[in-house]
Amino acid sequence: MNSKSLSCEQVRRVDQIAIDEYGIPGIVLMENAGRGAAEKIHGVAPPGLITILCGKGNNGGDGYVIARHLELLGRSIQIVSTCEISDLSGDAKTNAEIAARSDIPIQKVDESSRLQLILDPAATIVDGLLGTGSKPPLRGMYADLVRAANNQPCMRIALDIPTGMNADTGEAIDPTFIADHTITFVAPKTGFASPNASKHIGQVHVVSIGVPSKLLRSIG
């Protein structure tokens, strides 16, 4: 486990080297990330519905893995997705297809007017919208979903990075997800130490994705 901060680019390099040079399949890294995050979420989320917001990248892919593991832990889950499963690719698509076959409720949102209604029943909202591939400011449905989530009187948990934040600097242009907890993968991101970030990250938990210590030592 790494507690030294890394930039988004460094963490993305860790993922890539783990896949290309160590031969760990990306889907194994995603399973480790999602399973570890689900266990943390189960430990902090109050009783009641957990609504997982899934974007179209691998941050959303983590969300589909988490849904499967939280269901196994006895939690009620719904997934709210920004796109159809057919618009996903790679490991995110594989995990979304598994969730769909498992009858985990998934609804795609395309109308901003219905967001508040969809999010209302949630006791906890998990933000799997965007991770290290995000380029703020947020566009379209991502901005509307983050605004609607921030208005809900519930617990909010961010996966890897609160969506909307520049995790290298901590800059949080409005709207940026306001998390009570941030479950971040591999290492805290450099921007989390910035005073700008403190309102948005809440308590930070670092989850290992199973890359070897040797690789972590070689980065940064």
Ligand SMILES: NC(=O)C1=CN([C@@H]2O[C@H](COP(=O)(O)OP(=O)(O)OC[C@H]3O[C@@H](n4cnc5c(N)ncnc54)[C@H](O)[C@@H]3O)[C@@H](O)[C@H]2O)[C@@H](O)CC1
């Ligand atoms: N193998 C891996 O690389 C792993 C990745 N993991 C997860 O994957 C994440 C990174 O995944 P991705 O590289 O797919 O990136 P993201 O999941 O951050 O998504 C990138 C997508 O979002 C869109 N986007 C970027 N900025 C936007 C904006 N401002 N408004 C609207 N859309 C925007 C881009 O067009 C792109 O399609 C990590 O943060 C982590 O959660 C983990 O599953 C561990 C393993």
Ligand SMILES: [K+]
């Ligand atoms: K996120």
